[in-house]
Amino acid sequence: MTNDPRRLQSYIEGAWRKGNGEGRPVLDAATGAVHALIGAEGLDMAAALDWGRAVGGPALRRYTTHERAMMLKAVGQKLMEQKADFHAESLHTGATPRDALPDIEGGIGTLLTFASKARKELPNARVIPEGPVEVLSKDGSFVGQHVLTPMLGVAVHINAFNFPVWGMLEKIAPALIAGMPCLVKPASGTAYLTELVVRRILDMGILPEGALQVLCGSVGDLLDHVTEQDVVTFTGSAATGRKLRSHPAIVQNSVRFTMEADSLNASILAPDAGPGTAEFDLFVREVFREMTTKAGQKCTAIRRILVPSDHEQAVIEALSAQLAKAVPGLPGDEATRMGALASLDDRASVREKVARIAQEAEIVFGDPSTVTTSSGDPEAGAFMNPVLLRCASPLTARAPHDIEAFGPVATVMGYEGVDQAMALAMKGRGSLVSSVFTNDEGFASDLTLGLAPQHGRVLIGNRDSARSSTGHGAPLAPLIHGGPGRAGGGEEMGGMRGVKHFMARTAVQGTPRMLSAVMGRWVPGAPTQSGEHPFRKSLETLRIGDQLVTERREITREDVEHFAHFTGDTFYAHMDEAAAKANPFFDDRVAHGYLIASFAAGLFVQPDPGPVLANYGVDDMRFLTPVYFGDSLQVQLTCKEITPREGSVYGEVRWDCRVSNQNDKVVAQYDVLTMVAKTWPLEA
Numbered sequence: 001m002t003n004d005p006r007r008l009q010s011y012i013e014g015a016w017r018k019g020n021g022e023g024r025p026v027l028d029a030a031t032g033a034v035h036a037l038i039g040a041e042g043l044d045m046a047a048a049l050d051w052g053r054a055v056g057g058p059a060l061r062r063y064t065t066h067e068r069a070m071m072l073k074a075v076g077q078k079l080m081e082q083k084a085d086f087h088a089e090s091l092h093t094g095a096t097p098r099d100a101l102p103d104i105e106g107g108i109g110t111l112l113t114f115a116s117k118a119r120k121e122l123p124n125a126r127v128i129p130e131g132p133v134e135v136l137s138k139d140g141s142f143v144g145q146h147v148l149t150p151m152l153g154v155a156v157h158i159n160a161f162n163f164p165v166w167g168m169l170e171k172i173a174p175a176l177i178a179g180m181p182c183l184v185k186p187a188s189g190t191a192y193l194t195e196l197v198v199r200r201i202l203d204m205g206i207l208p209e210g211a212l213q214v215l216c217g218s219v220g221d222l223l224d225h226v227t228e229q230d231v232v233t234f235t236g237s238a239a240t241g242r243k244l245r246s247h248p249a250i251v252q253n254s255v256r257f258t259m260e261a262d263s264l265n266a267s268i269l270a271p272d273a274g275p276g277t278a279e280f281d282l283f284v285r286e287v288f289r290e291m292t293t294k295a296g297q298k299c300t301a302i303r304r305i306l307v308p309s310d311h312e313q314a315v316i317e318a319l320s321a322q323l324a325k326a327v328p329g330l331p332g333d334e335a336t337r338m339g340a341l342a343s344l345d346d347r348a349s350v351r352e353k354v355a356r357i358a359q360e361a362e363i364v365f366g367d368p369s370t371v372t373t374s375s376g377d378p379e380a381g382a383f384m385n386p387v388l389l390r391c392a393s394p395l396t397a398r399a400p401h402d403i404e405a406f407g408p409v410a411t412v413m414g415y416e417g418v419d420q421a422m423a424l425a426m427k428g429r430g431s432l433v434s435s436v437f438t439n440d441e442g443f444a445s446d447l448t449l450g451l452a453p454q455h456g457r458v459l460i461g462n463r464d465s466a467r468s469s470t471g472h473g474a475p476l477a478p479l480i481h482g483g484p485g486r487a488g489g490g491e492e493m494g495g496m497r498g499v500k501h502f503m504a505r506t507a508v509q510g511t512p513r514m515l516s517a518v519m520g521r522w523v524p525g526a527p528t529q530s531g532e533h534p535f536r537k538s539l540e541t542l543r544i545g546d547q548l549v550t551e552r553r554e555i556t557r558e559d560v561e562h563f564a565h566f567t568g569d570t571f572y573a574h575m576d577e578a579a580a581k582a583n584p585f586f587d588d589r590v591a592h593g594y595l596i597a598s599f600a601a602g603l604f605v606q607p608d609p610g611p612v613l614a615n616y617g618v619d620d621m622r623f624l625t626p627v628y629f630g631d632s633l634q635v636q637l638t639c640k641e642i643t644p645r646e647g648s649v650y651g652e653v654r655w656d657c658r659v660s661n662q663n664d665k666v667v668a669q670y671d672v673l674t675m676v677a678k679t680w681p682l683e684a
């Protein structure tokens, strides 16, 4: 084993490249030893962006959303096999193996979740329709539709030091699914771990050339070269974020810029959750966890502890008892309860910020100036014991609401009543997350709705979710991560919303035929073709616009009564003439909507074994016109969207289904969802 520091490289323009010179030392957080050397001086940033745009973008855009998602799934699975290597490298960041779980497994899991959701929720296409087709003329000959297409530039991700793996993967996953190449710029302090993961990804050879670049070192003049089709995302301090947001190239080119900055997240104990309740214990456990996980260096960590004044002392005592056990130590040491901060500079910064908060609050636990460790050198390593403060006048104090000490530090503040709790939480002026611990629905509802406009996420904790809750501090792939105001005003993840951040939204107007052609999706009013029953066609021969117009079927009183007694649905509108007539919507007894849908299936189905393998649901079912006894129904079934499933023998087909009466009025309308074989007979 060699202890020589590794010279980090950047993968840009299709090759691993060193910047000029020896590189700056990057220290191991817990030992202070030089672990890596970093520097990107002399690398051609403009060329890196050009290469992403010219090589990576076109290569990615040749694939469909599902094909790109399948690549990410393969990448994620292979990364998971190598997680032990990432954990080993992660120890140098100061994070314990437990701290590293959300970064490494959490990051890979986020990638896999995006890959899976994309295949379930997005069409397997190069263009994504958004929302319904808007009919813009009386005769339906002019329509409009929002469409999403990949941006043509590079997604530049400038990341923070505290999540070197997750921070990269949660951003590249949606961008790559959208079809945008990425250039990742990890924070210098922990870039060695990001660089390792990127090396492993590129070695897999799964992503097309140009899809992923990494820049280890300072950004140099990178941002001078961003153009209108690039997207820049930033995670880090509000001060840097503000500087980047107002960078001339970003402003002049209206570059899409997303910022996720520090925030003073609050956790609120409700009045009903006093000592002795399950919620009190959960609250103390959660605050303790948030203060000590990653030594408090999480953007979602709890910084402000808002408690009813009556319970303030009890909370301080319970928390202090827990914090006393959180003695920092070497991250690889099994006995270690809390790891190190990421750097000695961070410790100096946290101490300085604690001193400023302490001008308006008293320290009730811990001493920021002395360090006690369970292992490791207290001075050479960036260790810091937890510090708990209490602010006696939180409504007038500024520092506890303004100053984020990015370490194991939080301030307890007492409140009286829900309005004051809300007012204090709002003093954070925009946060990533707040949590409320209560078993009282009224308090939970009042507080959550009050907090919502200032928060990206609000977690309500109580006894019923004690074991299942993912916790205050965990951003999740399906939910948005970001927050207004102080938190940067950005939004990341949120399931497929996150993908759309890397796509352009365009309103396309024209005839239904033109819109169908643009989207590869049938639009009502576009041409159709009939012939062989479409249920006899596999995906090899089925085409958008293939249509079946069925025979007619009359609905009789006997049908309705039979259906009512058979199913048990004897609702009065179907069974009782006087009551039906008294109903403002009906002139007489009406057929059940589900009877109409059932008869429709009877009309359009082709019963023999064939390429249609299963019906897995209907979307957007609407009953538009009452159906009376004697009405006759006819179905128009049109192939609307074909989504071949990657790596499978079938795909999903969406059918536009319109049921109309003898007067050509549509009585029911919905999408029928089926699974259809790619070939028929099925290939073994």
Ligand code: NDP
Binding pocket: 158, 159, 160, 161, 162, 185, 186, 187, 188, 189, 217, 218, 219, 235, 236, 237, 238, 239, 240, 241, 243, 244, 260, 261, 262, 263, 298, 299, 349, 404, 406
């Ligand atoms: P910075 O804002 O300094 O750095 C964040 C990222 O921006 C890093 O990749 C950094 O690169 C890069 N960067 C710094 N200066 C520039 C610049 N002028 N142009 C372009 N890129 C730049 O944050 P830190 O990592 O130093 O952390 C400081 C504070 O940020 C913390 O104390 C905390 O308050 C907050 N923070 C918030 C996080 C969050 O998730 N919201 C996460 C981490 C920190 P390089 O490292 O090479 O300088």
